[in-house]
Each structure stands twice: as structure tokens, then as C-alpha cells.
Amino acid sequence: MRHCDHQDAKSGENRKSCILCGKCLEVCPLYAATTREELSPKAKFFLAQAMAGQTPGISEKIALELAGKCLSCGKCEKACPLGLCVPELLSGLRAAHPNIESKLWQVWVEKARVLWPMMATLSRLMPRLAPDGGGGGFKGWLAGAAGGLRALDSRTRLAPWLKPVAFEACGKGRKAVLFPGCVAAHVKPHWTASAAKILAGLGFTVLPTPDFACCGNTLGHAGLKDAQLRMQLKNLEAWRETGRPELVSFCATCRCGLRAYVSRDLGWRPDEREAWLAGLAPFSELARRAVYEVLPNAPATVHYHTPCHGAGGGQDADFLRKVLGDRLKTRTRKNLCCGFGGALKLSAPELSDAVAKRCLDFYGPEPNEQILTGCSGCVIQLRANAAESVGVGHWLEIIE
Amino acid sequence: MPLSLSVLRALQALFPGDGLLVKPEETLIFGADASRKHAPADAVVRPENTEQVAELLSLAQTEAIPVYPRGRGTNVVGGCVPERGGIVVSTARLNRILDISGEDFAVVAQPGVITGELQEACRARGLFYAPDPASARFATIGGNLAQNAGGMRAVKYGTTRDWVLGLTVVLPGGRVLTTGSRCHKDVAGLDLTRLFVGSEGTLGFITEAILKLVPLPEAQASLLAVFASEDDALQAARAVFASGILPTAMEYMPAEVLAALARLGPAPWTRGTGELKSNGAALLMRLDGSGEAVAADLPRLRRAVESLAPAHLEEARTSADEEALWEMRRQINQAAYQFGPDKLSDDIVVPRGSVGEAVRRIRAVSRELGLTILAFGHLGDGNLHVNIMYDASDPDQAARAARAKEGVLGLTISLGGTISGEHGVGLTKLPWLERMRGRENVEAMRRIKTALDPMGIMNPGKAY
Numbered sequence: 053m054r055h056c057d058h059q060d061a062k063s064g065e066n067r068k069s070c071i072l073c074g075k076c077l078e079v080c081p082l083y084a085a086t087t088r089e090e091l092s093p094k095a096k097f098f099l100a101q102a103m104a105g106q107t108p109g110i111s112e113k114i115a116l117e118l119a120g121k122c123l124s125c126g127k128c129e130k131a132c133p134l135g136l137c138v139p140e141l142l143s144g145l146r147a148a149h150p151n152i153e154s155k156l157w158q159v160w161v162e163k164a165r166v167l168w169p170m171m172a173t174l175s176r177l178m179p180r181l182a183p184d185g186g187g188g189g190f191k192g193w194l195a196g197a198a199g200g201l202r203a204l205d206s207r208t209r210l211a212p213w214l215k216p217v218a219f220e221a222c223g224k225g226r227k228a229v230l231f232p233g234c235v236a237a238h239v240k241p242h243w244t245a246s247a248a249k250i251l252a253g254l255g256f257t258v259l260p261t262p263d264f265a266c267c268g269n270t271l272g273h274a275g276l277k278d279a280q281l282r283m284q285l286k287n288l289e290a291w292r293e294t295g296r297p298e299l300v301s302f303c304a305t306c307r308c309g310l311r312a313y314v315s316r317d318l319g320w321r322p323d324e325r326e327a328w329l330a331g332l333a334p335f336s337e338l339a340r341r342a343v344y345e346v347l348p349n350a351p352a353t354v355h356y357h358t359p360c361h362g363a364g365g366g367q368d369a370d371f372l373r374k375v376l377g378d379r380l381k382t383r384t385r386k387n388l389c390c391g392f393g394g395a396l397k398l399s400a401p402e403l404s405d406a407v408a409k410r411c412l413d414f415y416g417p418e419p420n421e422q423i424l425t426g427c428s429g430c431v432i433q434l435r436a437n438a439a440e441s442v443g444v445g446h447w448l449e450i451i452e
Numbered sequence: 453m454p455l456s457l458s459v460l461r462a463l464q465a466l467f468p469g470d471g472l473l474v475k476p477e478e479t480l481i482f483g484a485d486a487s488r489k490h491a492p493a494d495a496v497v498r499p500e501n502t503e504q505v506a507e508l509l510s511l512a513q514t515e516a517i518p519v520y521p522r523g524r525g526t527n528v529v530g531g532c533v534p535e536r537g538g539i540v541v542s543t544a545r546l547n548r549i550l551d552i553s554g555e556d557f558a559v560v561a562q563p564g565v566i567t568g569e570l571q572e573a574c575r576a577r578g579l580f581y582a583p584d585p586a587s588a589r590f591a592t593i594g595g596n597l598a599q600n601a602g603g604m605r606a607v608k609y610g611t612t613r614d615w616v617l618g619l620t621v622v623l624p625g626g627r628v629l630t631t632g633s634r635c636h637k638d639v640a641g642l643d644l645t646r647l648f649v650g651s652e653g654t655l656g657f658i659t660e661a662i663l664k665l666v667p668l669p670e671a672q673a674s675l676l677a678v679f680a681s682e683d684d685a686l687q688a689a690r691a692v693f694a695s696g697i698l699p700t701a702m703e704y705m706p707a708e709v710l711a712a713l714a715r716l717g718p719a720p721w722t723r724g725t726g727e728l729k730s731n732g733a734a735l736l737m738r739l740d741g742s743g744e745a746v747a748a749d750l751p752r753l754r755r756a757v758e759s760l761a762p763a764h765l766e767e768a769r770t771s772a773d774e775e776a777l778w779e780m781r782r783q784i785n786q787a788a789y790q791f792g793p794d795k796l797s798d799d800i801v802v803p804r805g806s807v808g809e810a811v812r813r814i815r816a817v818s819r820e821l822g823l824t825i826l827a828f829g830h831l832g833d834g835n836l837h838v839n840i841m842y843d844a845s846d847p848d849q850a851a852r853a854a855r856a857k858e859g860v861l862g863l864t865i866s867l868g869g870t871i872s873g874e875h876g877v878g879l880t881k882l883p884w885l886e887r888m889r890g891r892e893n894v895e896a897m898r899r900i901k902t903a904l905d906p907m908g909i910m911n912p913g914k915a916y
Contacts, residue, residue, distance in 0.1 A: 069793070072486045073786055074526040078566075078590040087498070087544035087564075088470060089524070095481035102480055109476040109492075118477050133716070133786030 068134045070097035079127040081389035082403065085410040091121055091403075093128035093138045100141055116149050121400050123393030123407065124273040125360035127386070139273050146275025158276050161234060161266045208435065209242055210422060210445040212452040213350040214375065216253060218343040223256030227297035228331060230258065231287075233306040234266050235428035243428075246448045247302045247335065254341055259297055262290040267301075269309030269361070274395045281316075288318050288328075296324070298331030300338070302448055304362030304427040307332055311362075334364045334426070336371035339451070344375050347452070351422050351443070355415040356382045357434060359427035360389050368426040372447060381415075388414055391437075392429035408437035417442045424450065455494045455539075459515055463539075466507055467497045471545070482540040485525040485532035487797075487880060493520070493540040500545045502620060502628060502659040509657060509909075510626030512539065518912050519624075521653040523564065523592030528785075528797050529878025531599065531652050535913050543594045546659060549573055556634050557665045558617060563594025563658050567601075570663075579665040582609035584701075585874070586782045597658055600650030602874035604701040604738070604781070607832030611874065613649040620660035621648055624905045634662055647900070652876050652915040655904045669740035672700065673750050674774045677757045678721045678734040678764035682706060682815075685733035686808045688760040689831050692737065695756040697749055701738040702832030703781050706811075707731050709828045712787040713780050720766050720777070730763035735831070736781055738774070784828060785839070791824040792841035792849075796857045798881070802869035804834040810867055814838060817859040821852045825860070835873035877915045885916055 076093035077083055083092045096119045102110050122138050129137035228251050236243040244261070251258045264287050271280040287310075291299055301307040311332050314325040354376060356369050363369075369382050391397075391407025412434065417423055419441035423434055426447060435444040455463070455474075463472050473479050473496040484490040494517075499505045512519045518538030525532050534540050547564035554577055561570055568589040574581045585596060585603035595601070597619070602611040609615075618632025632638055632645040648655055679685040689702060705713075710733070714722045721729050735757065739749050750767065757765070768774040788795055802810045811827055814836075818825035829837040838860050842853035861871050861884050871877070871884045886894045897916040901908070 068789075071786065071789060072484055072488055072525065074486060074524050074587070074590050075786070077524050086470075087547065089481055089542060089544060090473065090478045092481070098481050098484060099477060107480075110480070111477060114475060114477045133783055134789065 068136065069101060070094055070136055071134065072098065073133065075131050075133065076128040079131040079386045081125060081127065081387045081391065081407050081410070082121070082123055082393075084387040085391070085407040086403065090118065093132070093136075096122065096138050096141060097136060100145065112149070116145060119145060121396060121403060123360075123389055123391060123396055123404075124270075125389045125393065127360060127389070131386075143272060143275050143277075147277055148275075150275065158271065158274065158279055161271060162279065209240070210443045210449040211349060212450055213347045214450045215345045215347055215452045216250065216342040217345050219250075219253040219255070220341040221255045222338075222341050223251060223254035226256050227295070228256045228258055228300050229291070229294050229297045230261055231264055231267070231299055231301040231306060231310060232261060233301065233303040233428050235432065236303065237261075237264070240428070240431075240446070243302060243446055243448050246451055247300070250339055250342065250451065251300065254338060256298075259294055262294050264290050267306040267309035269305055269312075270395070272309075281318075284313055284316065284318055288313065291328070296327050299328060300331045300335065302335040302426070302446070304334070304359040304364075304368070304425075305429055306362075307334065308362030334362075334367040335448075336368045336426070339448075340367075340371045340374065344451070346376070350379065351420055352379060353418070353421045354380050355417055355421065355423045356380055357390065357411070357415070357423055357425040357430055358382075358384055358388075359425055359430050362427065368447065372424065383415075385414060390425075390427075390430040390433040392433040397433070404433070405437060408433050412438055422450075454537075455517065456515075459511065459517065460495070462511055463495060463497060463508075466504060466511075467499070471498045471500070472496070479540070481525070482522060482542065483534055485522075485527045485530060487528050487530040487533065487878065488794075489530045489533045489879060491533050491535045492537065493534040494537050496540045496542060498542045498545045502622060505541070505622045505657050505659055506626040506628055508539070508541065509622050509624050512909050513625040513907055516907050516909065518909050519657070520911050521563075521594065521598065521657050523595035523598075524590060526587050526591040527595060527599065527876070527878060529872075529875050529880045531876055531878035531911070531914055533879060535879065538909075541657065543592060546594075547592075550660070552577055552579065552665075553634075554579060557636070557667075558634050559663050559665055561593050561661055561663065563592060563597065563661065565593045567591055567593050567596055574665055575668055578668050580668040581615065581663060581665055583612045583615055586785065593661060593663075594658055597649050597661055598651070598653045599874065599876040602830065602833075602835065604703060604778070604830065606830060606835070606874075607702055608698055608700045608740075613646055615664045616645055616649050616661060617664050618662040619645050619648055619658050621656040621658050623656045624907060624909050628659075629656065632662065636664060650876070652878065653911040654901055654915050655910060657910070669742075671743040671746040672738060672740035672774070673746050674736065674738045674768040674777050675750065675753055675757070676720060676734060676736050676764070676766040676768070676777050677760075677762040678710070678730050679732040679760055679762050680730055682733045682811065683808075684760040684762075685735055686811065686831075688735055688757045688762070689807075691756045691759055692735075692753060695752055697739070697753055697756065699737045699753070699832060700740045701736070701830075703736040703829060704831035704836075705734045705736065705781070705784070705828050706826065707733060708791070708824060708826050709784055709787070710734060712790045712826075713783060715790060716783055716787055719780060721764055732763065734764075736777060738778075784826070785837070788826055788839045788841060791826070792843050794842055794844040794853075796840040796842070796853050796880075797875070798838040798840075798857065798860060798871065799829070799835060799873045799875045800838055800860065800864040800869055800871060801833070801835045801873035802864060802867045806867045806869070807831060807834050807836070810836060810863065810869070813863045814860055817856050817863070821856045821859070823849070823852055823856055825856060830873070833873075834869075879914060882914070882916075 124139040232244040265283040268280040268283040391404045397404045422443035424447040479493045482496045518536045520534045520540045522532045543564035546562040549561045551560040584605045585601040596612045600613045621629045814827045824841045826839040827836045840856045842849040
């Protein structure tokens with residue numbers, strides 16, 4: 053089974069070396085946005101081979117920095133005829149060579165409760181802090197990060213325009229607990245509230261959310277395997293203490309990260325893995341058990357953005373298509389990504405933004421149109437980069 | 453020899469920002485291509501217009517610096533490798549389609565455009581650019597032009613060269629040459645367009661191409677037939693042509709290829725258990741034309757191959773069903789690595805009547821030397837891809853692989869064939885060219901190069 057944390061034990065395959073066929077260039081969003089072949093998956097594998105072979109003239113520090121510029125989207129793994137995966141390569145490289153970038157991300161995620169709301173507030177003061185608006189150095193970095201932080205502001209949610217009018221009673225006699233993920237837990241609590249309302253409507257008994265940590269997905273990408281393990285164990289324990297109810301997540305990436313737990317040795321008890329996975333289907337599988345009415349304030353056109361991780365069999369898109377009909381556009385491309393990219397958002401915001409720009413240019417939303425997606429990271433990134441007149445949100449936001 | 457400071461300054465001025473790379477970590481990948489050969493580049497530049505290329509080739513000529521055009525580095529014969537140091541010129545930012553004309557039936561494109569994207573853009577306008585190399589979705593038109601790429605549809609529509617009406621080429625020294633025109637017929641003067649196509653970047657740098665288009669065929673369909681034996685498959689191919697059908701594509705896949713593809717994922721020729729339905733060989737064919745023509749030809753094609761009692765026969769009429777079959781075919785080059793970590797890759801062509809003989813003799817070489825040799829591909833036009841699989845870290849295997857290559861190319865020449873149908877000569881086939889063409893012929897090629905590239909700076913040491 054393959055997971056979005058890109059850490060499957062492909063012991064034999066890991067030793068396969070890249071054959072430089074170039075198929076990864078077709079799917080790599082970073083290459084598409086920058087046309088820089090040195091940032092492509094094949095370049096990263098070739099560089100890693102050169103580092104391992106101690107090729108003269110190759111500086112380990114510069115090579116690591118270059119190879120580390122990756123969105124961790126995992127598209128290369130699907131395109132590669134050998135199944136080689138850059139996030140997996142980087143995870144190993146970063147664990148062996150911890151650097152500032154991954155430590156920064158560790159602080160960001162571990163201290164999410166404190167940092168995110170604070171930084172969302174701070175970001176509104178950014179124009180004053182960085183009057184040059186986008187120059188180099190720390191100020192430039194701050195300015196790049198500012199848009200992303202502003203997007204975390206909980207006041208910018210979309211006005212709901214979809215009203216549930218009837219629910220199936222599929223949740224009767226079932227207990228569920230919501231795993232909100234970092235973004236909803238700290239800056240978008242209304243996502244959790246909307247999801248809880250739907251669950252309750254379906255008849256679920258929704259248990260109070262325990263003190264879950266980050267799902268740990270991005271920590272794995274950043275090579276912070278110890279920190280990731282700590283968070284996984286904490287979440288598992290919190291779930292046990294809640295009485296092992298169905299674990300439900302509305303963030304595609306969190307769901308993908310959580311599903312990956314079962315392939316780890318976390319001290320699972322008998323039958324626990326099945327119970328852990330029982331609720332971890334796309335949230336749209338539940339949301340579609342209700343009947344909705346489209347309210348008059350609905351936009352004429354809505355674009356759906358497929359997250360790189362956790363899109364499953366496209367259930368979110370199917371659900372939205374069914375409910376929204378022709379107003380939903382699901383046009384996509386193989387190398388489309390929002391550019392949030394875990395550590396890249398912090399280490400190279402200009403690259404992350406270039407990927408977002410290309411993504412938004414592809415959808416080409418007109419003023420007052422909306423872009424909906426099912427992943428917290430995608431929402432932050434696209435909202436930060438889209439024009440003010442374009443609404444961006446988790447699809448839960450449109451449900452009243 | 454590293455570039456002088458004054459050259460570096462000139463390059464910096466000409467290619468600002470990330471248009472110039474000099475750090476070895478950044479230039480590393482530009483030293484390699486899909487041949488997996490590598491030589492370090494002194495610098496990499498990413499021009500965005502013809503003027504920048506002209507200034508670069510003026511500088512390079514004055515300073516006698518080798519220049520290596522590069523699309524996406526998918527060449528398998530070392531054509532992109534900067535063997536003598538110098539400057540790699542990436543076409544990644546010369547990547548625009550400038551015009552698609554349904555009136556002139558022509559498309560004008562820069563070299564960095566992905567072939568598949570060009571095909572798609574034309575298709576959206578009801579127009580068809582036929583050349584379809586297996587790498588179409590991730591390789592560039594520039595690379596296709598440099599190597600005169602062929603591909604699956606060559607049996608009916610010919611190779612890249614047959615689809616080029618005109619070129620803009622920057623010559624060493626910086627002069628800009630426009631060859632040909634938008635006219636579909638043009639015999640005035642020497643055909644320089646056809647000279648540059650397939651010249652492997654050794655004569656000049658192509659910055660623009662006018663390519664021919666035809667109306668998009670209304671319909672297409674594919675047929676996969678898996679036979680009990682290799683002979684049956686080869687006989688079936690003859691039966692198809694004898695029935696009066698010219699397929700758009702006719703691909704041949706022997707047992708080893710079928711097995712390797714089955715290991716990558718579910719394949720039409722395996723049962724649920726993963727076991728192969730046949731140990732023979734397969735033909736994958738495609739027809740195109742009007743809806744009525746395809747509907748009439750598909751049963752005819754089916755009848756033609758049914759005379760050889762195939763173990764598995766599968767029609768694909770929708771684009772999704774067809775894509776599933778053709779994607780298998782595109783995976784072969786990569787799937788081959790299951791038989792060994794290294795390969796010697798050839799793309800021989802023999803006269804069409806000698807294909808059966810070539811397949812049998814290649815199999816004999818494989819048996820004699822104890823190596824897996826995959827011979828597959830464009831059976832319809834006599835073009836076989838021959839992959840000799842081995843482990844280069846084992847000196848004995850490496851020696852046997854070299855002997856196998858010798859055997860394969862030797863038998864090809866003896867059958868009146870050619871050492872390359874579409875990959876080009878590059879670095880890896882260079883030792884063979886004179887043996888096949890003769891000294892006079894190769895010397896004539898070199899005199900042409902000297903006339904256009906007197907300092908020998910364009911992709912030196914390659915092709916001829």
C-alpha cells in the first residue's frame with residue numbers, strides 16, 4: 053500500500069537508480085512553473101547519486117539545499133516507471149542532514165496553537181513591517197510568507213450558499229470524533245463546526261475533540277521522523293482515550309497522513325488498525341448522504357482544485373458535481389499543484405508562489421467565482437495567491 | 453577548459469537571473485541524458501528568444517566554446533552530453549506555440565514546446581500533427597527535429613522530417629537563417645530544412661519551426677492481438693498488409709516484453725493470477741480515418757489476424773480504452789530495466805521483408821551470449837528497438853553485451869539495414885557509422901559541417 057507520507061519500506065526498490073528517462077518532467081509542478089530542469093525529480097536523484105559517489109566539485113550543503121526544493125506532492129512517484137519518489141529520497145536525506153528549513157517547519161507545526169493565530173494577526177501589519185513589499189533578504193521572505201499568513205485569518209471564510217435540507221440516518225448508533233488538523237484546530241474552527249453539524253445531522257454521536265496533535269505528515273516530508281513518531285503516538289493515544297470511535301477528517305492531506313499510521317509500528321493492539329481506518333474515508337462520502345438546496349447567493353461558476361494528497365477516488369469532486377451540477381468546473385492537469393509544499397513554503401516562498409500562480413492561471417477564475425478544495429494546505433496557499441475578488445475555501449465552507 | 457571571466461561576464465549580461473547556471477550542483481543534470489552518460493557542463497543558459505541565441509553563438513564562435521542544444525535530455529544515444537565541456541543551451545524557455553493556422557495547415561512553434569502539447573493544441577482546432585514518438589508527452593519538438601524522431605505512426609505518416617515546412621536556425625557566428633516556408637510544396641534551391649532536421653544539433657540551433665498539419669482524422673480504433681508464437685505474430689503482420697490495410701501504427705511485442713510489462717501492473721495478456729495467457733508475441737495496431745472507414749477496416753483487420761488464431765484479441769474503440777493499450781507500449785523502454793540495471797539500446801531498421809530474419813538472428817545472438825535482448829517496436833516500418841540488458845558492474849556481462857551489440861548491428865548491416873531509425877547516432881553509435889555508410893559518405897557529411905560550422909562548436913564529437 054502506498055501512502056502520501058512517501059515512507060513505504062521499499063527496501064529493494066530504494067536501491068534502484070534513476071534511469072533519467074525524463075517522464076517525471078511531465079508531472080512535476082515545480083518544473084512546470086519554473087522551467088528549471090535542475091529542480092526536476094530526475095535532477096534530484098542524479099544529484100543524490102553524485103553526493104553518494106562523492107563527485108568532486110559537488111558541495112553537500114548546496115546540493116542538499118537544491119535537492120530540498122520540492123513540493124512533496126508525490127506526483128513523480130506515480131509517473132516514474134521504477135516508482136522512485138523524491139519526497140522519500142528527501143525524507144532520507146533530510147533525516148541524515150538536518151537543516152534550518154526543516155527545523156523551521158518543525159517549530160511551525162509543533163507550536164501551531166500559539167504561532168498560527170499570532171502570525172495571522174501579525175501578517176496584517178506586514179505592509180508596515182516590510183515597506184519594500186517583496187525585496188530580498190529577510191524582509192522579502194517575510195513579505196512572501198505574509199500572504200500565506202493572511203490567508204489563515206479566520207474572518208475570511210466564504211459565505212455559505214448550500215443548505216442541507218434532509219439527512220439520511222446513516223450515523224444512528226455510531227460514534228465519531230473529528231480530527232480537525234492544524235489549520236482547522238487553530239485558525240479555521242468553523243470547518244470543524246460545519247463538519248460536526250453534518251455528522252450530527254446524519255445521526256452520529258459526535259464526541260468532544262481530544263487534544264490531537266498535527267497528523268505528522270509534513271514532518272515526515274521534512275525528515276523529522278522522531279517528531280513525526282511522537283505526534284503519531286500522541287494521536288493514537290488520544291483516540292484510544294476517546295474510546296476508539298470512528299475517526300473522521302475533512303482535510304485530504306491529514307486523512308492521507310492518518311491512514312498511513314497503520315503501516316507503522318505504533319504498538320497497535322488486535323483489530324485496532326481496522327477501527328482506526330473505519331472512518332478515514334473522504335468526508336464527502338458522508339456529506340453526500342444529505343440533500344442540499346442551492347441558495348440564491350451561489351456563484352455562477354465554481355472551480356474544483358484536486359489536492360495532490362488524499363484525493364482518493366475523486367469522491368469530493370463527484371459529490372460536488374452531483375450537488376452543484378454545471379456550475380462546477382473540474383478541469384485539471386497532471387502537473388497542477390497549489391504549491392503549498394510543506395517545507396518549501398518556508399524555505400523558498402517565491403517558488404511556492406510561482407507554482408500557485410501557474411495553478412490559478414490554469415483555472416482562470418473571473419471575479420466573484422470561487423475555488424473549492426478539500427485540503428487545508430491548498431486552501432491557505434490558493435487563498436493567499438488568488439485575486440481578492442475570487443473566493444477560495446474548503447468546500448465545507450459553502451455548507452450552511 | 454573552464455570559461456574565462458570575460459566570457460562568464462558576457463553570459464551574465466546576456467542571460468540575467470536564473471537564465472545562467474554555473475554552480476556544479478545546478479549544472480549537474482545538464483551534463484547527462486537518458487543514455488546515462490555524463491560529462492560536466494561549464495555553464496547552462498536558458499535563452500528566451502532568437503536574438504539571445506544569435507548573440508550566444510557569436511560569442512561561442514569567437515571564443516571557440518562548444519555549444520550543446522538541449523530540450524529535456526531524453527535522448528538515448530548521448531546526443532545531449534557536453535562531452536568536450538562548454539555551454540549547454542536549454543530550450544526550456546523557448547516554449548511557445550506561436551501560431552496554429554487552419555487555413556495554411558501549419559503550426560509555428562519554438563523548440564521547447566512539448567510534442568504532446570503541440571499535438572493537443574492542434575487537435576483542439578481539428579488539426580493533426582502526426583509524428584508521435586513514445587516520449588511525446590515529455591520530450592520536445594526541438595529534440596524531435598534534431599533527431600528526426602519517428603514513433604508509432606510512422607508506418608502511415610512518416611517521420612518528423614516529413615512534417616517540417618521551414619525552420620529558423622541560428623548558425624555558429626550568430627547569423628540567422630530561415631529555411632523553407634509555409635508552402636506545402638517548395639523545391640527552390642537545396643532543401644536545407646531537411647538537412648537540419650536529423651543533424652543532431654551539429655549544424656546550427658533551431659529556434660523556430662513551421663510544421664505541417666492535416667485535418668484531424670475523425671475516428672480511430674486499436675486492436676491488440678497476442679499470438680501463440682513469435683512466427684505467428686510476424687505472419688499476422690504480413691497478413692494485415694496483404695489484406696490491403698495500411699495501419700496508422702503496428703507495434704510488435706515479444707514474450708519478454710509482455711512479461712516485463714505485466715510486472716509493472718495489470719496487463720491485458722495476463723489472467724487474474726498474473727500468469728501470462730501466452731508465451732508468444734503480440735501485435736498492437738491502430739487504424740484512423742473517417743468513422744465509416746474505421747468501422748469497415750477494423751473487422752477486416754481482425755479477420756486478417758484471426759487467420760493466425762490469436763490467444764487474446766482485444767479491440768479498443770474509445771480513447772480511454774485505446775490509451776490503456778498504448779500506455780503499455782510506451783512503458784517498454786523503462787520496463788526493460790527489470791532484466792538488468794544497464795542496457796545497450798539500438799533502434800535498427802531492416803528492409804520490411806527482412807524483419808522476421810532479423811528477429812530470429814537477434815534471438816540467436818541472445819542465446820549464444822546468455823543475455824536478455826528485447827527486440828520490439830515499429831514492426832510496420834521495419835524499425836526494431838533492440839535493448840541488450842546487462843549489469844555493467846560485472847565485467848564479463850559488460851563484455852558480452854558489447855559483443856551482442858556488435859552482433860546485432862553487424863547482422864543489421866548485412867541485411868541491408870541501418871543502425872538507427874530514429875534515435876540518431878549521438879555518441880554511442882558513432883563507431884558504427886563509417887562501417888555502415890563508408891568513409892566517402894561520412895567525409896561528405898563532415899565537409900557540410902565545416903561549411904556551416906567552421907570552428908566545430910555545435911555539439912562537437914557527435915553524429916558523424
